[in-house]
Amino acid sequence: MKNKKSLGQHWLYNRAILDEIALLAGDGDLCVEIGPGLGTLTSSLLKRFSKVVAVEFDENLAANLPKSFPGKNLEVVNEDILKFDFSSFKKSYAVVGNIPYYITSPIIEKLLTISNLPERVVLLIQKEVAERILDEKETVLSLFVKNRARVFSGPVVLKEEFTPPPKVDSQVIVLEPKKPEVSEEVFKIIRMGFSAPRKKLISNLSQLKSREELSEIFSKLKISLDSRPADLKLGDWQKLYEIIMS
Numbered sequence: 001m002k003n004k005k006s007l008g009q010h011w012l013y014n015r016a017i018l019d020e021i022a023l024l025a026g027d028g029d030l031c032v033e034i035g036p037g038l039g040t041l042t043s044s045l046l047k048r049f050s051k052v053v054a055v056e057f058d059e060n061l062a063a064n065l066p067k068s069f070p071g072k073n074l075e076v077v078n079e080d081i082l083k084f085d086f087s088s089f090k091k092s093y094a095v096v097g098n099i100p101y102y103i104t105s106p107i108i109e110k111l112l113t114i115s116n117l118p119e120r121v122v123l124l125i126q127k128e129v130a131e132r133i134l135d136e137k138e139t140v141l142s143l144f145v146k147n148r149a150r151v152f153s154g155p156v157v158l159k160e161e162f163t164p165p166p167k168v169d170s171q172v173i174v175l176e177p178k179k180p181e182v183s184e185e186v187f188k189i190i191r192m193g194f195s196a197p198r199k200k201l202i203s204n205l206s207q208l209k210s211r212e213e214l215s216e217i218f219s220k221l222k223i224s225l226d227s228r229p230a231d232l233k234l235g236d237w238q239k240l241y242e243i244i245m246s
Contacts, residue, residue, distance in 0.1 A: 009058075010162040011037055012098060012124070017157055018044045024154055024174050025049075025094045025122045032089075032118070034081045034097025034107065037061055039068045045096060046072050055081050082106055086114045098124040101166070105141055108175075112148040117177040121149070127156060130171035137230040140194050147182055147234055149175040181234050186241045193229045193237070201227045208244055217243050 022044035036054040056062040062078035154172025
């Protein structure tokens with residue numbers, strides 16, 4: 001079956017890597033798989049979970065997938081994962097997927113903000129995006145993820161392992177959702193601070209306070225006046241919010 005490049009389909013066949021991804025997901029009663037495609041990862045997940053719910057956007061792939069696993073406890077849902085309703089799951093569950101690069105951020109945002117959070121999320125994503133999430137230098141995405149999940153790095157998967165090969169390598173990240181450390185109000189300040197990521201933070205926040213006031217606040221918090229938004233951690237942003245908005 002041909003892949004559809006418009007859907008970002010690149011299929012992984014290396015069984016050792018697929019089994020490792022499934023292992024990182026753990027085991028249990030239920031796993032939701034995002035974009036199962038031809039079912040190569042589905043096969044590994046069915047060995048570890050009592051039931052797999054596979055959410056596949058491609059109508060033809062969704063129709064054919066059950067034929068590959070007769071007698072298995074596999075439910076295939078032909079739907080866009082961004083519209084999929086997780087609220088019916090009453091038991092703890094994991095989410096696993098080799099996800100399209102172009103909707104990585106919206107998928108992660110959804111999985112970390114739904115009301116009944118999964119216990120664990122294991123995603124194979126573009127290596128560059130994984131590095132941005134894991135890096136010490138922060139972005140809005142990395143701060144969002146670290147605010148709502150414990151983050152662990154998984155194996156790097158070279159582009160040659162896929163059919164057809166994508167243009168870049170991939171990497172697995174593991175997320176364990178948790179209660180947010182800072183509020184959405186703090187993130188309004190964070191987004192403002194990243195409005196021009198390469199500029200000094202004090203310039204980006206000048207619409208909130210005068211430069212003189214911000215200089216005093218930065219000095220009090222031991223934040224360098226030369227700091228860029230990427231230099232601050234969640235705790236720094238929380239302290240900034242508390243003083244600026246007081």
